[in-house]
Amino acid sequence: MSKLPTPDKLIATIPAFPMEGWMDTKPDFKPGTWCYPAKVDNMKALGMPNPHEWSADQEDWNLPENWEEIIYEGLKARLAKHRSLKVFMDICVRCGACADKCHFFIGTGDPKNMPVLRAELLRSVYRRDFTTAGKLLGKLAGARKLDKDVIKEWFYYFYQCTECRRCSLFCPYGIDTAEITAIARELLHELGLGIHWIMEPVFNCNRTGNHLGIQPHAFKEIVEFLCEDIETVTGIKINPPFNEKGHEIVFITPSGDVFADPGIYTFMGYLMLFHEIGLDYTLSTYASEGGNFGSFTTFDMAKKLNAKMYAEAERLGSKWILGGECGHMWRVVHQYMDTFNGPTPPKMEVPRSPITGTVFKNAASTKMVHIAEFTADLIKHNKLRLDPSRNDHLTVTFHDSCNPARGMGLLEEPRYVLKNVCNNYVDMPENTIREQTFCCGGGSGLNTDEIMEIRMRGGLPRGNALRYVQQKHGVNTMACICAIDRATLPPLANYWAPGVTVYGTHELVANALVMRGEQKRTMDLRQEELPGMEDE
Amino acid sequence: MTIRDLLTEHKDAIIHKWIDAMYGTYPFDTVGFLRSSRDQFSNPVGHTTAASAVVIFDAVAGDDVDEARLSEAIEDVIRIRAIQNFTPEQAVGVLFVLKTVIRQMLRSAIVRHGLHDGQLEVESRIDTVALLAFGKYAACRERLHMMKVDDFKRGYAQLLRRAERILDKPVGEPDTQKPIA
Numbered sequence: 001m002s003k004l005p006t007p008d009k010l011i012a013t014i015p016a017f018p019m020e021g022w023m024d025t026k027p028d029f030k031p032g033t034w035c036y037p038a039k040v041d042n043m044k045a046l047g048m049p050n051p052h053e054w055s056a057d058q059e060d061w062n063l064p065e066n067w068e069e070i071i072y073e074g075l076k077a078r079l080a081k082h083r084s085l086k087v088f089m090d091i092c093v094r095c096g097a098c099a100d101k102c103h104f105f106i107g108t109g110d111p112k113n114m115p116v117l118r119a120e121l122l123r124s125v126y127r128r129d130f131t132t133a134g135k136l137l138g139k140l141a142g143a144r145k146l147d148k149d150v151i152k153e154w155f156y157y158f159y160q161c162t163e164c165r166r167c168s169l170f171c172p173y174g175i176d177t178a179e180i181t182a183i184a185r186e187l188l189h190e191l192g193l194g195i196h197w198i199m200e201p202v203f204n205c206n207r208t209g210n211h212l213g214i215q216p217h218a219f220k221e222i223v224e225f226l227c228e229d230i231e232t233v234t235g236i237k238i239n240p241p242f243n244e245k246g247h248e249i250v251f252i253t254p255s256g257d258v259f260a261d262p263g264i265y266t267f268m269g270y271l272m273l274f275h276e277i278g279l280d281y282t283l284s285t286y287a288s289e290g291g292n293f294g295s296f297t298t299f300d301m302a303k304k305l306n307a308k309m310y311a312e313a314e315r316l317g318s319k320w321i322l323g324g325e326c327g328h329m330w331r332v333v334h335q336y337m338d339t340f341n342g343p344t345p346p347k348m349e350v351p352r353s354p355i356t357g358t359v360f361k362n363a364a365s366t367k368m369v370h371i372a373e374f375t376a377d378l379i380k381h382n383k384l385r386l387d388p389s390r391n392d393h394l395t396v397t398f399h400d401s402c403n404p405a406r407g408m409g410l411l412e413e414p415r416y417v418l419k420n421v422c423n424n425y426v427d428m429p430e431n432t433i434r435e436q437t438f439c440c441g442g443g444s445g446l447n448t449d450e451i452m453e454i455r456m457r458g459g460l461p462r463g464n465a466l467r468y469v470q471q472k473h474g475v476n477t478m479a480c481i482c483a484i485d486r487a488t489l490p491p492l493a494n495y496w497a498p499g500v501t502v503y504g505t506h507e508l509v510a511n512a513l514v515m516r517g518e519q520k521r522t523m524d525l526r527q528e529e530l531p532g533m534e535d536e
Numbered sequence: 537m538t539i540r541d542l543l544t545e546h547k548d549a550i551i552h553k554w555i556d557a558m559y560g561t562y563p564f565d566t567v568g569f570l571r572s573s574r575d576q577f578s579n580p581v582g583h584t585t586a587a588s589a590v591v592i593f594d595a596v597a598g599d600d601v602d603e604a605r606l607s608e609a610i611e612d613v614i615r616i617r618a619i620q621n622f623t624p625e626q627a628v629g630v631l632f633v634l635k636t637v638i639r640q641m642l643r644s645a646i647v648r649h650g651l652h653d654g655q656l657e658v659e660s661r662i663d664t665v666a667l668l669a670f671g672k673y674a675a676c677r678e679r680l681h682m683m684k685v686d687d688f689k690r691g692y693a694q695l696l697r698r699a700e701r702i703l704d705k706p707v708g709e710p711d712t713q714k715p716i717a
Binding site for chain 1: 621694
């Protein structure tokens with residue numbers, strides 16, 4: 001028997017002053033805060049180290065017996081391999097410039113989501129084993145003993161970082177926290193700790209070529225469904241080539257554009273655009289995935305999955321690769337592909353638009369062009385007939401995906417495209433877009449539904465900015481150029497700014513695209529009536 | 537002197553203390569940020585909490601309220617707290633803390649001016665706000681679960697369509713019709 005607590009007592013979550021330091025506070029693995037573990041079979045098939053059964057909510061994670069040695073050797077090897085890691089470990093002066101820039105910190109209010117402190121989770125272990133001060137002075141020098149709780153803490157927080165690199169933008173030393181997270185995840189993988197949502201797509205990609213493991217005949221069939229839909233809307237029948245040799249371009253996009261709503265409408269947009277300009281291209285059912293969940297696993301896995309792009313371009317004899325709307329795919333292409341798998345096959349050429357003659361010198365080494373650049377160039381050269389009034393019922397804003405924005409500086413091209421295909425365009429506030437864009441909350445393989453709560457926390461700053469333009473300017477449409485965004489932004493908008501619909505940029509392009517021989521457009525690609533253009 | 541006069545007189549101090557109590561539900565190392573960062577996009581939690589507190593306070597004080605505006609203010613706070621690391625009590629319960637703050641700050645003045653009836657009315661209005669917040673909390677959680685289902689459906693949209701074509705019927709229907717007993 002006891003007296004009922006007062007409301008004040010009932011809501012008292014934490015003491016006014018913490019009873020223990022950050023090193024001694026442990027994460028609480030509540031349901032909804034952690035991702036499900038990878039399947040042992042998938043890990044075995046991929047040759048990942050120490051595959052085993054475990055679950056984050058269990059006390060014992062069944063770590064291999066020599067787990068401490070594995071981490072020590074793993075960290076040692078990575079410090080030797082990545083000079084950047086050693087610099088990042090040593091150079092941080094804990095100025096705190098990054099602290100309040102992370103969408104997860106802003107949304108969760110958890111201090112360990114301050115990038116400086118998240119990195120400190122790894123740095124503290126580094127100091128103990130690899131610095132003299134840490135070895136001698138221990139905790140006084142910010143070092144700590146590695147125990148199993150530290151591993152759990154790594155798992156908890158390095159899977160609450162979407163590798164978006166917003167914090168890096170504000171770091172006076174340019175510490176790339178995304179790479180710290182990537183390496184911490186590699187270390188967890190050394191112990192057999194990976195998540196299902198990443199490793200299943202990696203397994204499927206490795207085996208079949210795309211995230212869902214869709215085989216070529218089904219892939220082709222599904223694309224044909226989309227062509228039927230295009231015919232319904234435009235009256236034009238498109239027969240895209242599959243795996244055909246000798247075309248100038250191979251087009252590679254995230255498979256989410258083929259299988260998932262609303263990405264499919266973006267895919268239809270690509271097909272319509274290519275048809276209209278008479279592009280000499282082929283699709284590939286082998287390189288049927290632009291995304292690279294390997295990049296959320298290990299650098300080696302990223303390299304392996306990325307290799308198929310060049311392999312397929314070479315096999316098909318294509319001169320260059322045109323890439324669809326994707327986020328992390330472009331980080332891999334822009335920052336890693338050349339190092340991973342370059343130089344390109346000898347017959348590939350510096351991309352040159354066959355329609356405008358523009359040479360994409362920025363892609364001289366990778367031979368791969370982002371479709372937003374490609375389409376912006378078409379519009380700039382007046383090669384497309386556009387009727388933006390078909391999108392007049394939409395007031396559009398643009399979500400800069402972290403990777404194309406911060407990872408490759410693709411800021412103006414999508415805006416240029418959107419402003420040409422939509423009459424009503426409004427940007428979100430300045431400190432939430434372009435280089436300073438806020439993450440969708442689900443990047444780096446965290447777009448799984450079991451952590452929807454965590455995603456909404458991470459998506460709070462983006463949602464907040466979206467709601468602002470919704471209320472102030474009547475924005476009802478958020479365009480993006482990323483397949484993960486097309487998966488994560490609909491629930492984000494549904495929660496934080498209900499009434500805003502998410503579109504891929506090329507869906508809006510295709511809605512406005514006036515095609516030769518098309519029937520009168522009365523529907524958009526979603527087969528919803530276009531206001532003011534209904535059938536008479 | 538009415539309770540409303542008294543509340544109006546102490547409005548800023550009460551709101552300040554209440555907001556501090558709401559910030560106090562976050563970890564110690566985060567409170568400084570919530571309190572000090574003024575930008576509504578850099579610090580949406582702090583900004584929303586503070587902005588909503590003013591609207592809710594005015595309603596509780598007995599001003600005529602724009603119900604839509606009040607509803608939105610409550611929803612803005614609860615929508616955030618419903619997905620953060622709080623129990624349902626912690627998420628919604630911060631509204632009751634306003635009672636405690638008012639009692640602590642105005643007790644002697646209420647006694648001095650004999651405003652107990654007015655205080656009860658104020659506290660009833662806080663109960664109303666808390667009930668509205670309870671509804672919003674439930675709606676947020678429900679939406680969260682629906683979003684998981686929708687996420688799945690969107691992710692497999694074209695595969696389901698293909699399956700339906702192969703089976704020639706909507707996915708999810710049983711293979712054979714159950715015999716009618």
